[in-house]
Amino acid sequence: MTGLRVTAVTTSYGRGARVLDRLDLTVPDGELTAVLGPSGCGKTTLLRVIAGFLTPDTGEISLGERTVSGPGVHVPPERRGVGIVAQEGALFPHMDVARNVAFGLRGVGRAERRARAAEMLELVGLGSYGTRMPHELSGGQQQRVALARALAPRPALVLLDEPFNALDSALRAGLRSDVRTALRAAGTTALLVTHDQEEALSSADRIAVIRDGGVVQTGTPQEVYARPADTWVASFIGAAVLLPARVKASHAITVLGRIPLTEPTPEGTRTGTVILRPEQLRLVPASEASGTRARVTEVRYHGHDALILLTTDGLSTPITVRTTGPITIHAGDETGIAVAGTAILHPHRNPLPDNAG
Numbered sequence: 001m002t003g004l005r006v007t008a009v010t011t012s013y014g015r016g017a018r019v020l021d022r023l024d025l026t027v028p029d030g031e032l033t034a035v036l037g038p039s040g041c042g043k044t045t046l047l048r049v050i051a052g053f054l055t056p057d058t059g060e061i062s063l064g065e066r067t068v069s070g071p072g073v074h075v076p077p078e079r080r081g082v083g084i085v086a087q088e089g090a091l092f093p094h095m096d097v098a099r100n101v102a103f104g105l106r107g108v109g110r111a112e113r114r115a116r117a118a119e120m121l122e123l124v125g126l127g128s129y130g131t132r133m134p135h136e137l138s139g140g141q142q143q144r145v146a147l148a149r150a151l152a153p154r155p156a157l158v159l160l161d162e163p164f165n166a167l168d169s170a171l172r173a174g175l176r177s178d179v180r181t182a183l184r185a186a187g188t189t190a191l192l193v194t195h196d197q198e199e200a201l202s203s204a205d206r207i208a209v210i211r212d213g214g215v216v217q218t219g220t221p222q223e224v225y226a227r228p229a230d231t232w233v234a235s236f237i238g239a240a241v242l243l244p245a246r247v248k249a250s251h252a253i254t255v256l257g258r259i260p261l262t263e264p265t266p267e268g269t270r271t272g273t274v275i276l277r278p279e280q281l282r283l284v285p286a287s288e289a290s291g292t293r294a295r296v297t298e299v300r301y302h303g304h305d306a307l308i309l310l311t312t313d314g315l316s317t318p319i320t321v322r323t324t325g326p327i328t329i330h331a332g333d334e335t336g337i338a339v340a341g342t343a344i345l346h347p348h349r350n351p352l353p354d355n356a357g
């Protein structure tokens with residue numbers, strides 16, 4: 001068992017405010033967890049604390065059965081068995097690829113080092129690149145070599161700090177899938193920091209959302225997307241349509257009509273905020289009786305789909321609808337909106353005024 005456990009870790013820089021505040025995080029053995037959160041929330045600080053470059057004020061960090069940080073314990077970075085892949089590979093420019101990969105292999109014979117480096121390069125799809133110099137590689141290839149180097153000493157944990165940031169989007173998608181495959185093949189526990197929600201949703205086994213120095217939600221990508229812990233997480237992970245609602249007989253009564261609730265609300269819930277995803281909404285002819293009338297304010301075309309922004313009476317914020325196929329609607333048009341599926345509702349503590357929903 002070589003999973004990662006971070007327990008009640010608090011960290012601050014100098015006399016500054018707490019950056020991490022009693023943060024708890026568990027990454028199960030052999031899994032990849034993506035850490036997501038707004039800029040400045042402490043993602044890099046968390047990696048530094050886990051790697052051992054920063055000592056937390058309080059709390060404990062364990063890798064498997066081994067405590068690497070805690071009261072009276074501070075295992076130095078080089079003895080933690082933690083591999084790091086930084087934003088831009090940071091390869092040693094004067095060493096060829098094979099020597100870069102073998103760099104961290106201490107206490108093993110030359111032949112074994114060479115064999116392990118070749119095995120790791122094979123794993124990341126660069127089996128024939130051992131004699132190239134780093135400057136002869138593309139950005140994506142350099143990141144693969146950085147991963148091979150991190151994996152070579154069989155680390156208990158690999159930390160990936162926005163490893164695809166410097167690459168263009170087409171390359172990112174391919175590389176993250178290859179990195180995922182290599183990590184699985186090596187059976188390594190890994191933590192990925194990213195700004196890219198899509199990257200986290202598509203490549204991680206679990207997502208941990210950080211806000212105000214703590215983890216506000218962890219779960220599989222599907223759990224976090226379909227059942228966000230609160231309206232902030234809903235809007236942070238993907239686009240969300242938030243509607244004030246009244247609760248009546250397991251349904252939410254909203255400006256978009258009566259929507260069945262995904263799960264029962266706590267006893268006595270009268271009002272709340274409904275969370276819908278834009279792909280649950282559909283444009284229908286304005287004349288269709290079941291739809292709610294709305295006016296298009298903006299069309300954002302993305303190629304594979306488009307987001308249509310609309311306003312409707314009784315709602316101060318725009319509604320976003322995701323559509324695929326040819327776009328035949330324009331700003332200023334009137335349309336109807338229909339809702340498919342069920343809605344998550346977060347109850348309000350204080351009832352809304354009578355005109356809500």
Ligand SMILES: Nc1ncnc2c1ncn2[C@@H]1O[C@H](COP(=O)(O)OP(=O)(O)OP(=O)(O)O)[C@@H](O)[C@H]1O
Nearest residue numbers: 013016019037038039040041042043044045046195
């Ligand atoms: N060396 C430092 N000294 C003092 N404050 C720091 C230092 N490094 C980071 N901070 C502060 O700690 C907070 C968290 O920074 P951190 O870099 O961990 O955030 P982040 O979530 O990784 O941000 P981003 O997504 O923008 O990379 C920020 O308010 C930042 O200003």
